[in-house]
Amino acid sequence: MSRIGKLPIGIPKDVDVNCTGAEVTVKGKFGTLNNTLPDVLGLEQNDSTLVVSVKDNTRKTKALHGLYRTLIDNMIVGVSEQFQKTLVLVGVGYRANVQGNSLTLNLGYSHPVIIEIPDIISVEVVQNTTITIKSCDKEKLGLFAAQIRSWRPPEPYKGKGILYQGEVVLRKAGKSGKK
CATH class of the missing domain: 3.90.930.12 (Ribosomal protein L6)
Incomplete structure (x- = not known):
């Protein structure tokens, strides 16, 4: 067993x-x-x-x-x-906004990213850079959070991207200059 x-x-x-x-x-x-x-x-x-x-x-x-x-x-x-996940947008000019049943993200692209919110999930944006997602279905909550995060996963050089709350990005050193 x-x-x-x-x-x-x-x-x-x-x-x-x-x-x-x-x-x-x-x-x-x-x-x-x-x-x-x-x-x-x-x-x-x-x-x-x-x-x-x-x-x-x-x-x-x-x-x-x-x-x-x-x-x-x-x-x-x-x-x-209910289950809850919090996403944090880290980057200059990165913003999120909820309009009706869609989430609009400004992530440094030439166009805003619009993501449809499923019926079973509720989304709340706090201070333009913190997205709180709640749902009773843990699987669909995780999939939706991963879908949002896939637009700008965290990168190791500047630390920019969409991070889960409490996530730590290991930073890498960039190129060293000529000597």
């Missing part, structure tokens, strides 16, 4: 979990998420806990056991508390 997979998942009071066959639906104050379990896994619901069980004991099943336990736990945490 997987060490992570055998841990019980606690269900908060404001979260509703439905298990019908292989379908798992989690509903909370921030949204509803769905997932499908593989045939080799089962889900047992007690009063305020969930336990993911395995039907056979192969190597692949052990890996799926831990993975799906974590995915279900992330679903429960997401609909009850």
Whole structure:
């Protein structure tokens, strides 16, 4: 058995979990998420806990056991508390702005970069250079943050780019002059 997979998942009071066959639906104050379990896994619901069980004991099943336990736990945490990522724009003239359901970035290109915001994600811009992204779906949140970051990944010479909050860019020395 997987060490992570055998841990019980606690269900908060404001979260509703439905298990019908292989379908798992989690509903909370921030949204509803769905997932499908593989045939080799089962889900047992007690009063305020969930336990993911395995039907056979192969190597692949052990890996799926831990993975799906974590995915279900992330679903429960997401609909009850929401996940959040913060991106920081570092560079002269780099700005962000939210207009309707699109994010407009000025990143030193000759044109502004416009990115459509998915329905499940909320974006807030603080001080023109700090972008706060919130969502109940951890996977889609990470993908959207990576999509924004891909327009200007941090570069090691001047440290400019789009960074995750708290990220440290290792700086390189530039060319040395002639002697």
